[in-house]
Amino acid sequence: MADDEALVFDDLDMRMGQTIHLISSSKSGSAGNDCILLGAIPDESLILTAPSSGVFPSVSEGESVIIRSLQADGVVLFDSTVLFVTDVPMFMVYIDFPTNIQFKKIRNASRVHVSLPVLVSNLTTKANAAAVGKVCDISTTGAALEMSESVGGVGDNLSIKGKFKIGSIQRMLAIKGVIRSRKTKKNGAFVYGVEFHEGDEDDLIILFGFIFNAMAFGKIQKIR
Template identity: 30%
Template sequence: MKFEDYKLPFGYPLSLEGASAGGVPFKFASKVIGCIPGDVLILSHPRAAKASTLRPGQKILVTIMAGNGVLAFASVIDQIIAQPRPLVFLTYPTKLSFKEIRGATRVEIRVPIEAVCLSGLVATKTTGVITDISTSGARIELTESIGDIGGSMEVSGAITIARMEEKFNFPAVIRSRVERSTRESEAEFPAIYGIEFVEVPHSQRLLLYAFVYSLLATK
């Protein structure tokens, strides 16, 4: 995939790793400000970095938590400006590596859901299905796009445990977005997201664990 395919929103956090002119290693927090695909990537200047630490021509390793893994690429600082705000311009990444990190085993399912995006001024609703789930997150396919990476949402529906139907409502954060091909975009559920469950109430957390482990027991 190309960097722009990850659709990281402006303000998305990342890390810059490298070494100073004296050979002292560093790792600074920064954020995505913008980009011109194929040309330049624009980042905020790390607050913790001294003016002389970062310099044009310096090689940098960029790491980003994206979806269920870590996205990394090497780049070079092209330019640094101080006004109207401190910004770092990097050469646009051409080679990307992605290491998947999953904290829990996922199981394939197909459960109808309603998804509500809570990040905008007005809550946006749509329908879809959960296609795989773990105790920490899920993959969902929706009838339309409703949010960006880093946005908050809730997914709700009904699941069956020991022949009993239970209602669920799981708060989540969008961690990744998968773009279908042109042909696949005509599918019933063209918008695909990877979500992480966050701040799930205790009773709903117990329901989630019971559901996932009951599925694993049948595999």
Template identity: 30%
Template sequence: MKFEDLKLTYGYPLQLQLNNSAGQPERFSCRLIGCMPGRSILLSVPRASGKLLRFRAGQKMVVRMMVDNGIGIFASIVEAQTAEPYPILHVSYPEQVSFKGIRGATRVNVDLPIQVKNLSAINEEMVSGVIADISISGARMELPEPIGEIGDKIRVSARVTVLNMERDLIVEAIIRSRLERSTQETDKNLPAVYGVEFTEEDEERRLLLCAYVFGQIVDDQQLTPT
């Protein structure tokens, strides 16, 4: 796929991945400012702790973006970083963009602390646990004690990070299955494992859920600079 085929609008959010001095991957958020097809792409300069980051010419990176029903990925090289009239990062124009489609059932492993309330129960007690894997349509919950029965309506709350911003994610779901514990879940003393389907109707909450899941899928991709 060609970069221009993506038809990204200016201001579109992108993610840059580079290796730090220790060789460990680091990820930063930025936005598309413009491009010269076949020449270069212009990006906003990412910030860390409120300060603009400095990039050097020749530095290699991987650029990712969420598009439609998938993730676009390409390798690039820093050409220059300018400060006037405003900070711009110039990176090389890709010959090709790899595309990985994401289905609604695509799951990604996470270890997300959650609070769960059974809305079908009389007492509606809160139980703490974790989500082990998640998709935009459902999740696998691991809890230290049973929360309800198949068909019960629950509310799941978590603190998530999307594009370096922390948000409270609250979604309603239905318990669809009681799952067999894995060896790891047994070792962690998590006797209650459930498969749940998200049924949240609020549009803002669904958007935040999708943004979090897609972000986790992007982070899970193993393509790194070489």
């Protein structure tokens, strides 16, 4: 798919049981909730239900909603309307079948601005205790770190520990990488360009989801 393009539903790789994200467009500042795609009636409606947590956003018939879905290489977004809500034979929400679907490609090099507190350890020298800093921007292949103290030089391997949040899920990750650049700011802070090592598949999925979440919301993600 192109970087940004309009799609039809048949272009999407969406399957029954897939987790998607529903946001109420009428509730200002709503972060939305995960839900499960239960099925579809072609050209008429999509059928959603609550995830295993049982939590589903409060919606009413006629309400406008936004649906987000993570695809293999990007983010799918479309507007819809709640058609019908029922709890017989189980809780289900019918929304209007999407006609205006937008796709935004996430490249490996796509970076998003974040403000993410982290603990950084030098795995090469092992000389210093973990230092506190923050990730300023991040992609699936690397990140920019801002540190108040030096944590190493170009070529050193680092461990970067932080809480990565996707919706209501928060996961502590320890991502390993190598310093590719090092600069000093006028205020004395150190800025490092770090390239990530290929790591555990589960960690990469969380990282990809974090970046997808930040891109889809289009704002700086602050985690405390």
